[in-house]
Amino acid sequence: MSDKFDAGVLDCAVLNERLRRGPYHRWLGVQVVQATTGEIVVEVPWREEFVVNPDAGYTHGGILATVVDLVADWALVTQLGRPFPTVDLRVDYHRPALKGTLRATGTVIRLGSTFSTCEAYVHDEAGKLVASGRGTYATAVK
Amino acid sequence: MSDKFDAGVLDCAVLNERLRRGPYHRWLGVQVVQATTGEIVVEVPWREEFVVNPDAGYTHGGILATVVDLVADWALVTQLGRPFPTVDLRVDYHRPALKGTLRATGTVIRLGSTFSTCEAYVHDEAGKLVASGRGTYATAVK
Amino acid sequence: MSDKFDAGVLDCAVLNERLRRGPYHRWLGVQVVQATTGEIVVEVPWREEFVVNPDAGYTHGGILATVVDLVADWALVTQLGRPFPTVDLRVDYHRPALKGTLRATGTVIRLGSTFSTCEAYVHDEAGKLVASGRGTYATAVK
């Protein structure tokens, strides 16, 4: 697996350039702020369009699910050199996420030759845990 | 629970007006096309921003997770009169979703006094199943 | 995949003989009662050891998780000729399961060349839904 490895995968500028090739990532405004082997940290600035409920100002669960999937997958990039297709995703919602930058950490739980599992924690601007989850990725795909 | 019921929850025009109060729903362009008690069908037209991988044109898993959460939650609207907070979400990805309108069906599996479970199936324009999943909702919330 | 197929996989007597080679299946007393292509139905008779809470008589969630995994995996047997390793499992608990035979149905949601997804519904003796769920199976494993 590691023949795809490239020192650039621990360099935030390189990771951001690659991450932001994806139109949805650009729309989200997501930025990698930290990367070590097996762990990645991103920030997602607030957008008015994230809101599901205009009275309460809650962020849509789908935005939080996106962030969980994104950091779980990109945790793999720090070890395997690229993202992989998501097989399935689990997201737990802990508190409403209100206006403010989200900060999320993705960590590799276990690398496998066919499937790999990663977990993710999403915090709000005040540092409170708003969502967490895990994803399975098809790491055998060529 | 049913004191919150209102005949309007089976009327697509009324449902769309309520659904589209959410800024993220408007951004998605989602439309309810069918509603019966316990089941809702929506369509989501393509947006260039949905893409995660500009070479392959794949839709981001977070968009599909959003659609799963949305129709699972709005299936509850047809029985309980309003959406409820998502407790947790499971999404399975079956095939890459390429350019084209998504069509998704949400169904109530079980209504409970504290939490309820719904499932969702998302098809692409050719009618192929691209994702499916289920969500738990906090239906006791006042 | 279908070179492993064998007409016996739709014959309950043959399926039971194979299923019951597993010591845990024998302990559970599980029996296949119906099998069609892509769907299997089993019954699990009550055992006093299933109980988690001796005051209330509730069946342990792990027993219900076992039944979900078992019928999801054996739904694959009806199409691919054998069970496959579980990648991950999701189980939703709908009602306490009390003393009485459990009846569970497993269905293939989607067959894939690397992984496949199945779902399961578990009913109690009165026909009430006590648990449901889905599993991902590594169907590429040789």
Place this chain on the structure above:
Amino acid sequence: MSDKFDAGVLDCAVLNERLRRGPYHRWLGVQVVQATTGEIVVEVPWREEFVVNPDAGYTHGGILATVVDLVADWALVTQLGRPFPTVDLRVDYHRPALKGTLRATGTVIRLGSTFSTCEAYVHDEAGKLVASGRGTYATAVK
């Protein structure tokens, strides 16, 4: 919530006495070996009946799911004084679990007034991670 708290919930002997009131826990032979606030560690000795595949000697996924549910739920006991009904469960299978004592750790991710989330890691006798997962518990139930 903490009015149900009792210093005994951090005492392994007391926890084991309570845990082993459950017939299925006795059958599993599970023992609490460590308990701190928000975290519990148990050991489950091998039983021949755990096997699903008599040729390969693999432990049934349902046994591992049981252990995930059990330690996730009993992590709550160390903070809330008692176990709670499982709402739903996610289990990831990382490696086949062969003959040998299982050691599992359950941790509270987040305590809530209605729902709480816990995670679990299960290791084999050699210290390898064989399964992990998370559960949602209905902590509002009286």
